[in-house]
Amino acid sequence: MTADPRAPAAARNLDLDRLLAHHKLMWRIRAFEEAALRANTEKLVLGAIHPSIGQEGIAVGVCSNLRTDDILASTHRGHGHTLAKGANPTAMMRELLGREGGTSHGKGGSMHIADFSVGMLGANGVVAANIHITAGAAHAIKLRGEDRVACSIFGDGAINRGPFLEGLNWAKVFELPALFVCEDNGYASTTRTADMTAGKGPAARAEAIGLPAMEVDGNDVVALDEAVRDAVAAIRAGGGPRFINAKTYRLTGHTAADPDGYRARDDVAAAWKRCPITRLAQALADAGVRGDQLAAHERDAIEEMDAVYDDAKAAPWPPLDRAFADVQDIGDPRKDAY
Amino acid sequence: MVTMTYGEAAKNALHEEMQRDPTVWALGEDLRRGGVFGQYKGLPELYGPDRISDAPISEAAIMGVAVGAALSGTRPVVEMRFADFALCAVDELVNQAAKARYMFGGQAKVPIVVREPMGMWRSSAAQHSQSLESWYTHIPGLVVVCPSSPVDNYGLLKSAIRCDDPVVYMEHKNLWALEGEVDNNDPLPLGRCRFLRKGEDITLVSWSATVHEAMAAAETLTGEGASVEVIDLRTLWPWDKERVFDSVKKTGRLIVAHESVQAGGFGAEIAATVSDVLFGDLKAPVKRLGAPRVPIAYAPPLEDTVRVTAVMIAECARALMKE
Ligand SMILES: Cc1ncc(C[n+]2csc(CCOP(=O)(O)OP(=O)(O)O)c2C)c(N)n1
Ligand SMILES: [Mg+2]
Numbered sequence: 001m002t003a004d005p006r007a008p009a010a011a012r013n014l015d016l017d018r019l020l021a022h023h024k025l026m027w028r029i030r031a032f033e034e035a036a037l038r039a040n041t042e043k044l045v046l047g048a049i050h051p052s053i054g055q056e057g058i059a060v061g062v063c064s065n066l067r068t069d070d071i072l073a074s075t076h077r078g079h080g081h082t083l084a085k086g087a088n089p090t091a092m093m094r095e096l097l098g099r100e101g102g103t104s105h106g107k108g109g110s111m112h113i114a115d116f117s118v119g120m121l122g123a124n125g126v127v128a129a130n131i132h133i134t135a136g137a138a139h140a141i142k143l144r145g146e147d148r149v150a151c152s153i154f155g156d157g158a159i160n161r162g163p164f165l166e167g168l169n170w171a172k173v174f175e176l177p178a179l180f181v182c183e184d185n186g187y188a189s190t191t192r193t194a195d196m197t198a199g200k201g202p203a204a205r206a207e208a209i210g211l212p213a214m215e216v217d218g219n220d221v222v223a224l225d226e227a228v229r230d231a232v233a234a235i236r237a238g239g240g241p242r243f244i245n246a247k248t249y250r251l252t253g254h255t256a257a258d259p260d261g262y263r264a265r266d267d268v269a270a271a272w273k274r275c276p277i278t279r280l281a282q283a284l285a286d287a288g289v290r291g292d293q294l295a296a297h298e299r300d301a302i303e304e305m306d307a308v309y310d311d312a313k314a315a316p317w318p319p320l321d322r323a324f325a326d327v328q329d330i331g332d333p334r335k336d337a338y
Numbered sequence: 339m340v341t342m343t344y345g346e347a348a349k350n351a352l353h354e355e356m357q358r359d360p361t362v363w364a365l366g367e368d369l370r371r372g373g374v375f376g377q378y379k380g381l382p383e384l385y386g387p388d389r390i391s392d393a394p395i396s397e398a399a400i401m402g403v404a405v406g407a408a409l410s411g412t413r414p415v416v417e418m419r420f421a422d423f424a425l426c427a428v429d430e431l432v433n434q435a436a437k438a439r440y441m442f443g444g445q446a447k448v449p450i451v452v453r454e455p456m457g458m459w460r461s462s463a464a465q466h467s468q469s470l471e472s473w474y475t476h477i478p479g480l481v482v483v484c485p486s487s488p489v490d491n492y493g494l495l496k497s498a499i500r501c502d503d504p505v506v507y508m509e510h511k512n513l514w515a516l517e518g519e520v521d522n523n524d525p526l527p528l529g530r531c532r533f534l535r536k537g538e539d540i541t542l543v544s545w546s547a548t549v550h551e552a553m554a555a556a557e558t559l560t561g562e563g564a565s566v567e568v569i570d571l572r573t574l575w576p577w578d579k580e581r582v583f584d585s586v587k588k589t590g591r592l593i594v595a596h597e598s599v600q601a602g603g604f605g606a607e608i609a610a611t612v613s614d615v616l617f618g619d620l621k622a623p624v625k626r627l628g629a630p631r632v633p634i635a636y637a638p639p640l641e642d643t644v645r646v647t648a649v650m651i652a653e654c655a656r657a658l659m660k661e
Contacts, residue, residue, distance in 0.1 A: 071410065073406070102443070103443065103445075104441060104442050104443030105443040105444070107440060107441060108441040108442060112441040114441075114443075116445040117445075121446075122441075122442055124434075125433075126429055126434070129429060129430070129433065129434055131402075132398065132399055132403055132406060132430060132434075133402060133405055133406035133434065134406060135399065135402070135403050136403035136404060136405055136406020136409070136410065137406040137409065137410040139403055139406065139407050140410035140411055140412045141410065143363065143388055143407070143412060144412070150406075150410075162398055163398060163399065165396075166394070166396035167402065167403075169394060169399070170393075170396060170399045325444065326440050326443060327439070327478050327479055328439075328479050329447075329501065329502050329503050330481045330503050330505075330529055330573075331481060331503075331529060331575055
């Protein structure tokens, strides 16, 4: 059963290999986004990017409990989810830079990164839209009699859009194999979510619709890993949809361009101390893992993502006829776009 | 050759496609009762609740679930009940269904059919009568189909289900009981118009229920000695430009008639394109006949003030043929 998430990680029975892999993956996400931020500063990323720095624990805690053939539908803040689901960072970075060889051939950018080959059905530019898509994927899984699970990760702002009610109700009515994870970072863009949300919050709402719901510290990867593992097992066994509210904090602005003037610097500084990577590193160190091993994860990740960025910078623009491809079969604009 | 109603034609088409392809399923409110217009009648008995599925009154979820399920290897047929209610699901249709293939760089397609019963149906008033087909023609990624007869509802629904694109499929509520002969078992091609009448003096282009007004007008005009060509566009996007052009090259005169609001209606697109491409062939200005830009009223006499009728079409044609 789930260990008491309030117990210090070191006191729990840790699977060190698994947690080392988590640590490594979190660093890869962090380094990818640091490189993306650099690309933004260097004006090579032109559209908006939404970094998930500080929220890597959720991407890793959730996706490491999903199989490659399980489905994930993500949000605007989806780089970490996508990497954790197994997408290739080279293709992702090329997509951010709008280059040939990007996941969407440069036609989607950061907010439409997708990799169907690893079950990643796309980031989404419309808040909460991924909830319905997840319910639909789960519905198809059920119709086809498969043992896969569909998962969506969305923000705490998304619970005020209709799909939260409609999609969760749908998943429960049809007892679908769906996991809904709310990345509760306390903010929706520049607005404190609590100021615009009535009632007791995401988990209480999910519970009211009949989904077993759980509150987890999303910055404690160990706790989240266990919670998701149990939830996914129950869902895969036919237990119907479940909900996890994962508390976290976004350590950067809402977008790379956001000066973040609405949060006290002290709050942000304090939140850095709760960074999920630091916390896991501490737990691993407490469990006897050597510091140089942990440092190597960071170094390797930065090296990998620097190379990924260099590759993307050198990649060509997509050929112009790509703009007219992949629209529709009937009425294909390559024959007549007017 | 079998006689069936417009509603039965669609039901038979769906039945045959469900038999042919086990990934086809339908979802919508009250489908297990045969659908609110009886257009699914009999299918719940043939197929279990998985394949003819009821749904909560959650239009956005119905559409969004269909998108997710289409991205995951099934072919959903979405029932929106009234085209008006599909407006609750515009994000899912326009931002998701129509965009997924493109913005994900062709990694997946969204093979859904969105059935949106449209149009005036005596005293249904402002929120149950609209014809919004032109909105969807504006959205890259969507195919838009408006059948006017049983034979077309049969053949075009089959094609729509087999098509890998999202298809907005708008059946006219006033046509459900219309009987006609269905003389084929095959799908009919999307993007092809149908010539209902051949003629030399003027071309009438229309779709959906207004096709029947155009045909009645043609009958009257023929009695007066005119030779009228009537084209049922059937698919609005992509529209069958070449055949419409051929017709107008021959007649030199064109009226586009539709039930929807004239301003910004699809008739404007056809009129502008024909005027542009065939300017030198035209004997008269291209005319549009659509509804005035007012909501649809409840009281029958008020409701009738927005109708495009055979009388209006005939009158307009007579004026054009004087030029
Ligand atoms: C339907 C819709 N409304 C508004 C926006 C603009 N927008 C983008 S992200 C965002 C905040 C979302 O907050 P939350 O769901 O908590 O996710 P977070 O950004 O915190 O990860 C908003 C309002 C949008 N993309 N979609
Ligand atoms: Mg948030």
